[in-house]
Each structure stands twice: as C-alpha cells, then as structure tokens.
Amino acid sequence: MTEFNVSKKRTAIDGWFYKLILFVSFLWVSTYTAASTVVTNFQFDFGNLFDLTSPNFSYIVLMLVIEALVSWLFFELLFFLYRYVMAYSIYSFVVPMDRLKTESRLFFTYRNVIYGIFINLCFFVPYLHSWLPFLSIVISLTMVLLFALHINKAYAEPIIGHFVFKSFVYPVFIFEIFTLAWQVVEVLL
Amino acid sequence: MKKLKIFIASIFAIILCAFSCVGFGTINQNVASATSVATTYENTEFVGEVESVLNGFVSFTKRTPGSEGEKLAAKFIFAYLSGVSGLLPKQTAHIDGGVQKFTFESIFSGKYENSQNIIFEYKGNPDSKKKIIIGTNYDAIAYDSKTGKEVESQSVTNGASVAFALTLAKALVKNAYKFNAEIVFFGAGESNNAGSDFYTRGITSEEKSNILLMVNFDSLVGDNLYFYTEEVQDDFSNSMSDLAKKINGNVERINTVHLNKTILTEPNEIGLDYVHIAMISDNFSFMKGGIKTISFFAGDYSKNVVLGRREFAGKETIAYTANDNLDYIKEQKGENWLESLASVYELLDEKFCTSNFISELESVQNQTNWFYAIFANQKLVVFLTVVALVVMIVISMLLHFKLTVKAYHANIETEFLNSVVKICENVSEAENFDESIPAEVSKVIAEDIKRDKMIKPDRKEKKDKDK
Numbered sequence: 001m002t003e004f005n006v007s008k009k010r011t012a013i014d015g016w017f018y019k020l021i022l023f024v025s026f027l028w029v030s031t032y033t034a035a036s037t038v039v040t041n042f043q044f045d046f047g048n049l050f051d052l053t054s055p056n057f058s059y060i061v062l063m064l065v066i067e068a069l070v071s072w073l074f075f076e077l078l079f080f081l082y083r084y085v086m087a088y089s090i091y092s093f094v095v096p097m098d099r100l101k102t103e104s105r106l107f108f109t110y111r112n113v114i115y116g117i118f119i120n121l122c123f124f125v126p127y128l129h130s131w132l133p134f135l136s137i138v139i140s141l142t143m144v145l146l147f148a149l150h151i152n153k154a155y156a157e158p159i160i161g162h163f164v165f166k167s168f169v170y171p172v173f174i175f176e177i178f179t180l181a182w183q184v185v186e187v188l189l
Numbered sequence: 190m191k192k193l194k195i196f197i198a199s200i201f202a203i204i205l206c207a208f209s210c211v212g213f214g215t216i217n218q219n220v221a222s223a224t225s226v227a228t229t230y231e232n233t234e235f236v237g238e239v240e241s242v243l244n245g246f247v248s249f250t251k252r253t254p255g256s257e258g259e260k261l262a263a264k265f266i267f268a269y270l271s272g273v274s275g276l277l278p279k280q281t282a283h284i285d286g287g288v289q290k291f292t293f294e295s296i297f298s299g300k301y302e303n304s305q306n307i308i309f310e311y312k313g314n315p316d317s318k319k320k321i322i323i324g325t326n327y328d329a330i331a332y333d334s335k336t337g338k339e340v341e342s343q344s345v346t347n348g349a350s351v352a353f354a355l356t357l358a359k360a361l362v363k364n365a366y367k368f369n370a371e372i373v374f375f376g377a378g379e380s381n382n383a384g385s386d387f388y389t390r391g392i393t394s395e396e397k398s399n400i401l402l403m404v405n406f407d408s409l410v411g412d413n414l415y416f417y418t419e420e421v422q423d424d425f426s427n428s429m430s431d432l433a434k435k436i437n438g439n440v441e442r443i444n445t446v447h448l449n450k451t452i453l454t455e456p457n458e459i460g461l462d463y464v465h466i467a468m469i470s471d472n473f474s475f476m477k478g479g480i481k482t483i484s485f486f487a488g489d490y491s492k493n494v495v496l497g498r499r500e501f502a503g504k505e506t507i508a509y510t511a512n513d514n515l516d517y518i519k520e521q522k523g524e525n526w527l528e529s530l531a532s533v534y535e536l537l538d539e540k541f542c543t544s545n546f547i548s549e550l551e552s553v554q555n556q557t558n559w560f561y562a563i564f565a566n567q568k569l570v571v572f573l574t575v576v577a578l579v580v581m582i583v584i585s586m587l588l589h590f591k592l593t594v595k596a597y598h599a600n601i602e603t604e605f606l607n608s609v610v611k612i613c614e615n616v617s618e619a620e621n622f623d624e625s626i627p628a629e630v631s632k633v634i635a636e637d638i639k640r641d642k643m644i645k646p647d648r649k650e651k652k653d654k655d656k
Contacts, residue, residue, distance in 0.1 A: 035494065036452040036463065090633055093612045123494065126450050127420055127564040130462050134574045141581040145588065152592065155611070157604035162592035163637060169585055180571075180578055187571045 015098060018105040023072050025112035030067035032119045037063060079104065082171055089167035095155045103151065111143040133183065137176060144172045230360045230538075232531040238359065240527050242269065243352035247343035247515065252329045254377035255295050255302025259328045262351075263288075263305050266327060266374050269355050270309045275362030279308040279371065283391055291376075293383035297330065297339075304328070304376030306384050311361045311370040318399045319547055320369035323357060324385065325350040325406040326378020326471055331509050343514040346500070346507065350406035353530060357537070366541045375471050385474035392478065400475075401550035403482040404537070407470035408508060409530055410518055411487030411500040415443035416536075417467035418483050420564075423556045425481065425549065432539055438532030440485070443467055449496045460565025466490075466498060481554065485533055593641070601638075608634060 083100070086092040095103070115136060122129045148168040156164040230238075246265060251258035267287065270276050278287025289306040307327075329344030351374065358372040375384030392400070402425075416433075418426040430442045448465040456462045458477040472482040489495070489502040498506045501521050507513045518526055540546060563569065613626045 033452065035496075036450050090612060090630060093615045094608065096615050122450075124446050126445070126463055126465075127461060127560070129450075129452065130456070130460075130564055130567065130570055134570055134577060137574055138577050138581070141578070141585075145581070145585055149588070157599070157608045157611075158592075158595050159599040159601060159604040159638070160596070160608045160634060162589050162596055165589055165592050173582060173585065176578060180574060184571055184575065187567050 034064040250341040324373040385471035405472040
C-alpha cells in the first residue's frame with residue numbers, strides 16, 4: 001500500500017469519527033426539543049422521564065434519535081451546498097477537501113455543544129426558549145469566524161489570507177441574512 | 190265540617206311552602222340548607238360541606254360540554270348558590286339572572302353547541318369596585334381506555350373543584366370577608382376553555398382594571414396540592430408560599446421545572462412559545478387578558494420531569510377515564526382523602542383575612558410586566574437578532590481589514606508561489622497533476638492582488654517618478 005493510500009484510509013476513518021461526534025452533538029442539542037414534543041396528553045401518563053423501567057422510556061429515546069438524525073441530515077445537506085458554493089472561489093482550494101470536511105464538522109460540533117448548553121437550560125428556565133434564535137445566530141457566526149481564522153492560520157499564506165477569509169465566511173453570512181429576513185417577515189405579518 | 194276544611198287547607202298550605210322551589214325547576218338533590226349565620230367556617234366543617242356537595246354533584250355522570258347533562262349540573266350549581274343568602278345572581282345586559290349563555294364550537298362533536306356560565310356576586314365591600322373572581326369549570330368528559338368511546342363517569346377530579354368552589358362561595362358570606370368577589374362556574378371548559386374565554390371576552394377594560402385576582406380550581410384530586418401563579422415569582426406568590434409554609438399544610442407553589450413543557454409552533458396568546466399543565470385550565474383565559482391568577486391543582490409533580498397529567502405516583506392518570514370515581518380515589522388516598530383540601534381552604538382563609546389583602550393585590554398588579562416585555566416579546570427578540578447580525582457583520586469586516594493589512598506587508602514572491610502550489614496540489618489528485626493549472630491559478634491570484642492594490646510601491650521607482 002502506497003503512502004498516499006495509507007493517508008487516504010486514515011483520512012476516511014477520521015471522516016467517519018468526526019461525523020459520529022457531530023451526530024452525538026446533535027443528540028445533545030435535540031434533548032430538550034425531543035422531551036417537549038411529547039404532548040401533555042391527559043388521557044395517559046408517560047411516567048417519569050428518567051424512569052428507565054418505564055415502558056415509554058424507549059419512546060423518548062426514539063424521539064431523541066429521530067430528532068437528532070433529522071437535524072444531522074439537514075446539516076449535511078446545507079454543508080454540501082456550502083462546499084458547492086465555496087468551490088466557485090479558487091481560494092477555498094487552499095485547504096485539502098478532507099481536512100475542510102473534518103475541520104468544519106469539528107467546529108460545528110463545538111457550536112452544538114455550546115448551543116446545547118443554552119437549549120438544555122430551558123429545562124430549568126423555559127422562557128429562555130424564545131431567545132434561542134438570538135443565541136443561535138451569535139454562536140453560529142462566532143464559530144464561523146473562528147473557523148475561518150483557524151483555516152487561515154493553518155493553511156493560507158498571509159498574501160491571500162483575506163481572500164480565503166471572504167470565501168469561507170460570506171456564504172454563511174448570506175444564508176443567515178436570508179433566514180433572519182424570513183423570520184422578520186413572519187413576526188411582522 | 191267547616192273546621193275540618195280549614196284544617197285540611199292549612200296542612201296543604203304548609204306542605205306547599207315546604208316544597209317551594211327557587212330558580213331553575215326542581216331537582217332531586219342533596220343540597221345543604223341555606224344559612225345566613227355569619228360564623229367562621231372551621232376546617233372540618235368546611236370539608237364536611239365539600240363532601241356533602243360533592244356526593245350530590247357527582248350524580249351527574251354525563252357532563253359533556255353542551256349536553257343536557259351539563260345543563261342539569263348547571264342547575265344544581267345555580268340552586269346551591271341561590272340558597273346562600275348574601276350571594277346575588279349577576280345581572281347585566283349579557284348576563285340574565287346569573288346565567289350567561291353562549292354558543293361554542295365543540296372539539297368533541299365538531300358542531301356548534303350551547304352552554305352557560307353561572308355567575309353570582311358577593312359584596313363584601315360595596316363602596317369599592319375592586320373584586321376577585323373565584324372560578325372553575327363544571328363540565329367533564331370521560332373515555333373508555335380500550336375502546337376510546339365516551340363513557341359516563343363521576344369525574345370527581347372536576348367535581349371536587351366544583352364542590353370546593355361552591356363551599357368557598359358560602360364561606361365568603363359566612364366568614365364575612367371584606368372584599369367583593371364574583372363566583373363563576375364556566376361551562377364547556379373541556380372544549381378549549383370556551384366558557385372562560387367567552388366570559389373574559391365580555392369584560393370591558395375598566396372592569397379588567399378592577400379585577401385584582403382570579404382564583405381557579407382545577408382537579409383537586411392527587412397526592413400533593415399545588416398552586417401556580419405565573420412563570421416568575423412576585424410579591425404575591427412569595428407571600429402565598431410563605432403563608433403555605435406557615436400553616437404547615439400540604440399546599441406548595443409548583444416548581445414548574447418538574448412539568449413537561451410542550452413547545453408550540455408559534456407563541457401562544459401570552460407570548461410564550463411553550464405550555465404546561467398549570468397553564469391550560471380556565472386561569473389561562475384570564476392570563477391572556479393580563480389578569481393576575483392563582484390556580485390550585487393536585488397531582489404528583491414533585492421530582493424530575495413528569496410527562497402529562499399524573500394524580501398518583503406510580504399509577505395511570507384517572508382524569509377523563511371511568512376510574513375517575515369516588516371508590517377508586519378512596520382506594521388510593523383513603524376514606525378521608527378530602528381532608529387534605531382543608532389546607533387549601535386554610536391558606537385562602539388566612540390570605541383573605543389579612544388586612545392588606547386587596548392593597549397587596551393592587552400593588553402587584555403590574556409587577557411582572559417586565560417578564561412578558563422581555564421573554565414573551567417576539568418583536569424584541571427579532572430586533573436584537575438583527576442587531577446581533579449587524580454586529581457580527583461589522584466584526585467580520587474588521588477581521589477582513591486586518592487580514593488585508595497583513596497581506597499588504599507580506600512577502601509577495603515567496604508566499605505567492607506557495608499559495609499557487611498548495612491550491613494546485615489540492616485541485617488535482619496527487620497522482621494526476623496537470624501542469625497547466627499553476628499558470629491559470631497564478632493568473633487569477635495576480636489579478637486579485639493587483640485589483641486590491643496589494644503591491645507595495647517601490648520607493649526607488651517613486652523617487653525617479655517625482656524627479
């Protein structure tokens with residue numbers, strides 16, 4: 001096996017590892033939403049959420065896994081679109097594709113861990129839930145900026161640093177602007 | 190003969206007087222006798238009265254919203270309140286002799302049905318317009334757990350609230366509290382609180398400012414007794430908590446952390462994007478109108494997160510089932526299960542008797558407005574999110590500028606070549622390197638650098654130019 005092939009195999013394993021930890025981070029983020037999608041149904045009782053002997057505990061776990069899976073798949077779709085859009089800029093090729101994928105997933109995992117802390121705080125302070133869109137945008141964009149700076153430092157020569165920075169950051173900002181504009185229209189209407 | 194006729198006529202007249210009816214028709218009922226003696230209700234006496242009323246009320250086993258059974262239950266309530274001297278049926282343009290009729294769309298039949306609210310008044314302070322409202326819904330519905338079909342049920346979880354509210358209404362007169370109160374029994378409460386919604390829609394803004402508190406009772410059957418005021422504490426809820434601890438009863442302020450929250454797809458009428466079990470009773474209709482409420486209910490919500498309604502620990506819920514009857518409840522809680530309700534009465538009695546009860550309510554009327562202004566205000570959240578986005582855009586522009594300055598001072602020749610090589614290696618596979626790519630890449634980068642004026646002017650060239 002050539003050194004190139006060994007490196008390729010190691011990269012593939014790393015790729016799956018980062019996908020797995022990203023999925024786990026989505027489980028963390030989805031805990032509150034999954035527990036809350038169980039409607040307060042008067043006709044029957046689900047028992048205690050943390051009662052492992054309860055026959056409905058598996059229902060909660062399944063809801064959590066499905067919620068996390070949907071979020072993860074949605075992220076992967078958006079990430080594919082992000083890479084597609086970035087490919088129009090030659091500066092995105094400063095970073096090898098496999099490293100780009102793993103680094104992106106790692107930073108998004110960091111974002112999920114921090115965002116998940118605030119979401120799960122809603123178990124204790126439920127009215128914080130209405131402020132999650134604000135926290136989401138602050139945390140997400142901060143992570144994108146940190147990611148772009150990290151990429152710059154690790155892979156880009158200073159002479160093209162600002163071009164690389166623009167390539168990685170602009171698509172996310174444009175996406176967030178459109179999402180927020182939609183939210184503003186929804187609230188005003 | 191003449192004397193005999195007079196004697197028979199007198200007996201007949203006495204019999205007629207003894208069987209005279211008041212208000213709605215005649216009903217075979219076990220109604221406690223009317224009293225106008227103003228002596229304070231002792232706890233045991235109060236509980237005894239509740240039990241007596243409850244035994245009579247639960248005989249109406251089919252109180253589906255909009256049904257004849259619900260109407261009969263309304264007549265029972267009307268007859269009881271009419272028998273308490275000191276309580277008067279409310280009379281306005283829309284409330285006729287204590288009965289407020291309304292039409293609602295039933296969530297059970299899908300059709301428009303008719304129901305009624307029963308409204309009586311107590312004037313403890315005729316000089317004041319301020320009042321509190323005491324209310325509960327009197328309708329109920331039950332289903333067979335296996336077939337899902339509607340069944341008859343005593344619905345004691347609801348019946349206990351009705352019996353408690355009726356007895357409390359009598360206690361208002363008996364204890365001669367020094368404030369005004371309106372006692373309202375809502376119809377069609379199980380159909381999305383139709384009765385309380387209709388009632389609150391009819392309140393003018395002036396009337397709303399005079400309503401200091403709404404005391405609601407919802408399902409007083411369960412392991413523990415709780416009260417709920419709002420999502421945040423204020424002076425009123427703190428004083429109720431302190432008083433509850435002082436009387437050493439078993440009523441406590443619900444810790445809503447233990448209640449499962451259902452996230453809503455859009456914010457509800459009070460601006461929160463979630464709901465839980467303490468917010469779905471008739472008190473919610475008043476919360477929507479910005480009126481302070483306190484809702485008493487029972488269950489097992491003491492630890493961890495409880496999903497759904499639960500009356501007794503480790504047991505299936507009984508509300509809306511055929512198990513919602515006196516025999517089953519006595520089996521779970523014992524024969525003297527109603528005695529626990531004495532704590533609720535004691536708490537309310539202590540509170541009602543405090544000299545600053547009304548003034549305290551007046552002072553806390555707008556105390557929690559800040560909470561709704563911050564946490565139930567979608568427009569504020571969106572506005573601040575826009576501001577956050579703008580701030581992040583500014584930060585990214587500053588970082589971009591910093592990188593641009595750094596690039597300006599970079600070593601053009603060395604770094605340019607390194608960048609080109611790196612990009613070319615990544616674009617093509619290591620084994621399939623195309624030699625034409627570096628030239629193309631160099632051309633693109635050189636144009637970008639030139640356009641951004643990244644090349645530092647040569648000092649010697651500049652001096653020659655000046656000359």
